[in-house]
Amino acid sequence: MEIAIMAGQLILGLSILVGLHELGHLLAAKAFGMRVEQYFIGFPPKIWSIKRGETEYGIGAIPLGGFVKISGMIDESLDTKSMQSEPKPWEFRSKPAGQRLIVMLGGIIVNVITGILIFVALTYKNGETYLATRDAQYGIVAYDLAKQIGLKTGDKIVKVNGKEIEDFSDIRSSEVFLGSDSYYTVERKGADGRVQQLDIDIPNDFIDKLSDKKNAGQFIEPIQPFRVGEVVPGMPAEKAGLKKGDVIVAVNGKPTRFYHEFQEAVKAKTKKTITLTVKRANTPQPVTLRSAVNDKGQIGFGAESLLKKTHVDYTFGQALVKGTEQAFGVVYDNIKGFGKIFRGDVSASKALSGPIGIAQNLFGGVWMWDRFWFVTGLLSMALAFMNALPIPALDGGHSTLLLYEIVSGRKPSDRFLEGAQRVGMVILLGLMAFAIFNDVFKAVF
Structure with a gap:
């Protein structure tokens, strides 16, 4: 049952996000008079479809993506036969580069808006409940990983990177683990009963150990009755x-x-x-x-x-600001996370997850609507970030080439665009295969 619930949440969440992402492309294309041939959630084989006007709307059997087929565009279908004839007025290739750029960015923009709306709605609905650092009055429990960097059970963490912290969860924030040269300032009672302050350095590669499956939940937590x-x-x-x-x-x-x-x-x-x-x-x-x-x-x-928790309710205006900050914080964390991978501070096999890892680690085996929408909002921002990467076959790759065209005044040849699309597809399929294999390997071992 837990597996079914995890799979159900993943499929529903991805279907919503992919559907909205592709809708962003579709609406932008139609707004500029381009012909949209197909709009599908999921990849073939086709389960169901219906044709309305010039567009076929449908659902594919593989629920890990989707696509919009716009006439006159070299896309993942690699259908180049139509490109051999003269451009038609309704085709993607016949429109100004600025319009084509907006079409390519349409999906990313919709995902960003979706993520912001979800975070704002959750913040306005639920407010925020947290353990204030001052109320973690007994200090911390230091598990093995914490002991390895010099923390002890009973320590009170009072500062992170020299800044006093209000929320106890900030001790385990991305600023600590995805940043560089982070450190804690702790108060520790000595054998003579005197309290001293000392700094505990956090190694730059510490997140690599923290993300190891065998260390799950084994860092620190508040001492709590x-x-x-x-x-x-x-x-x-x-x-x-x-x-x-x-x-x-x-x-x-x-x-x-x-x-x-x-x-x-x-x-x-x-x-x-x-x-x-x-x-x-x-x-x-x-x-x-x-x-x-x-x-x-x-x-x-x-x-x-039994520790006292602090609860804060927000007005809509406050929720709008805080929810937007949370949404873009996901993007910022992704950037810092990739930086950690490229610097070698964390291994890609531990940091990257595919659909199995997302279902297990984020959605979980119990259906809770607040958590479902939180994870969906997180994935919406992550999807926007990933699609913005300048990799051929992704929206960011197409947009990079269009920006080149706008700046230089020279349009890349159809042959070059086709080759770039093929290279991009190989990269994406390779990354997907790696992520799925990595999920299976981590689940088994």
């Missing part, structure tokens, strides 16, 4: 009678005030039965789990943090 949230049916916690709202204060008599202490105590008892001491209605009572802790050190409940 907790209570039992949703209890999973059929798991040891539910069978033992653990209830939502219970506060676990000990495991086999060992006090566990904080969630990381509870996790460590339970993982030490993998495949064994344990007895919890819980506070229910302020009354301590034992709960014995007669089913063993599973191999992952889990007993089957979600933890609710």
